[in-house]
Amino acid sequence: MSKNLADKVLTDILNATALPNVISFAGGLPAPESFPVNIVKNLAVEALDTKGANLLQYSRAAGLDSFRQTLAEYVKSKQISTTASNIGVTTGSQSAAYIIAKQFIKPNMRVLVESPTYLAILPIFSSFGAEIIEIKTENDGINIEHYEELLKQGESVTYIMPNFHNPTGITTSQDKRTKIAELIKKYNTLLIEDDPYNELRYSGQPLQPIYCDAPENVIYLGTFSKILSPGLRVGYFISTTEIVSKLASTAQMIQLHTSNLTQAIAELYVAKGLLTEHLPKIINLYQKRLDTMVKELAPLTQQGFEINKPQGGMFLWVKLEKDITGEALYEKLKQKGVYIVPGEVFFPNPQDGKGFIRLNFTNVAEDKIVEGCKIIRESLG
């Protein structure tokens, strides 16, 4: 990524939050109106009423047994067949990725990632001395031939976001998932499958996680950040019992365990069918916002812009017409109170990203999306 530009953009955006009338497509936050505040409140009460003092005592690093059982049942809805002892609870997906890195990444180990990849994950691997290597990436996921070439070159860990990728919105095709599973088994390598947006699908058919075809080689990451609340900090990983046991020991060293109260809230949210009830509301909210944004930006396709509508997630990735760069558009729009993220910040070599921008559609009301997109169109007119 371009560190300086990224820092500048981040500072601008943070400063802008204090300004009136700003429209920000730059963030990566769920909409606060998607949070089931009353449900969380009722579940906190129920958890403390039923589990009492047990909930306030120390507990085990792998997570509450009852929650792990609930999760094992829940992930069937993602086509994952597993058991409670294959699941570990974490303080969100970031925490899962960190624990995995602490356990497995040694200095100079190669970490293979999509190009571009999720920004906030890279410092974790780098902090343990990993060398980050980009796999060529196409509209349906990584280039399989290039991936195999990289795997051949020696030991590595792979990090992939298969659904509605951040920032590109790309979903890895079923065919590529199958091939990736074959390759990681063939080269006996570990793959981190980070799937935070899994439940946020607005069109198309759900695809099987890579984990399903290579359960010995994948650590699957799930989270409650997009379907319940990011502020509660609850996530989980799924892998072999051996890996779960190792990661639980590491998690214990890092923080003993994830808060029991937040675990219990997430457990009841799933077990009582409240997620099933609430999720369609979130999907409906976001789907409309995505539709609005795509519709409002559609005229730009006549000017050479490419808008690839994602099947889910939180981001729209726009390929710019060749005469403008993400950074230039960023500066232009900033003057008009509209914030986007220029593609340059997502690539180790900023030049690779200059033809793109990332737009978040989940945390902006529809009327603001209309207004912001109008400003974008006018700026480019």
Next chain:
Amino acid sequence: MSKNLADKVLTDILNATALPNVISFAGGLPAPESFPVNIVKNLAVEALDTKGANLLQYSRAAGLDSFRQTLAEYVKSKQISTTASNIGVTTGSQSAAYIIAKQFIKPNMRVLVESPTYLAILPIFSSFGAEIIEIKTENDGINIEHYEELLKQGESVTYIMPNFHNPTGITTSQDKRTKIAELIKKYNTLLIEDDPYNELRYSGQPLQPIYCDAPENVIYLGTFSKILSPGLRVGYFISTTEIVSKLASTAQMIQLHTSNLTQAIAELYVAKGLLTEHLPKIINLYQKRLDTMVKELAPLTQQGFEINKPQGGMFLWVKLEKDITGEALYEKLKQKGVYIVPGEVFFPNPQDGKGFIRLNFTNVAEDKIVEGCKIIRESLG
């Protein structure tokens, strides 16, 4: 520590929890009856009612601003004068220690600790390649001359538990605190002051944290685990704004931030005066248990045992008469359904600890303390 014996003891104790009629002085848990379950429930409701969706959104790594302000006010009761920006919130003290180690410990760096020291902290430092070095320790804290010798030998970080030490119950004297503060300033070195039991004082006068005399060189660790609930996982550190800012970045990489809900519960617990109201109940509960245990074991002093009653905390450290070892007594008592921790497990060289046992008095009811101590006395009769 003796890794094999420690593992064996831990396994025994975990297995024993499933057995009926076991009396365990081996654990290190607060009493569940000390947890204010209803208060936590009411505060969870109040937090969600007043902060609403904000509480469920992502927040900043250093912690909620309002909680940090509340903490700055609260720690005046510990004689610490500081500001919100000098405080960072963590997922318990273990998490604080881990974040500090991730930030500051480099391979082969020396970490100076009391002899013996708190067991669960050592793997953190070791995992970053630190060399653990014991400072000679007396009944009023570390030996100052030996400490200076070690400081002279080059770069190091010091880890100290100044109040009601685990396992020894020792409180570092005011005189030694002053001298330690002078030394760390003189050698410009960093000291981690881990103070989980601060509020659990049953006798004597509160002493000033080392932090007060060397705020540029100390990271002070506090926790809600012993005064509210360990299962919620809320702790904090206090240091310079520069260190707080560095540690917040590291915390962000590790887990983004501590759960907002648990932060808000701890905040209201302090801000509404509920801690002030509830704490005397915890102290009263534990003080009686300590008094009972000391009284019941007093006859052993005639057989050459030394019982140093701590001024607070959770543990009684007993020096055995010379003909019996901790491990031998452990095995003997295990047969009778009473569990203790043999001193051997607390020392890098187990021989150094063979003359001691550690007894937890907080999580055993008074009648069970009477019964368990009777069995200890009879075993030694």
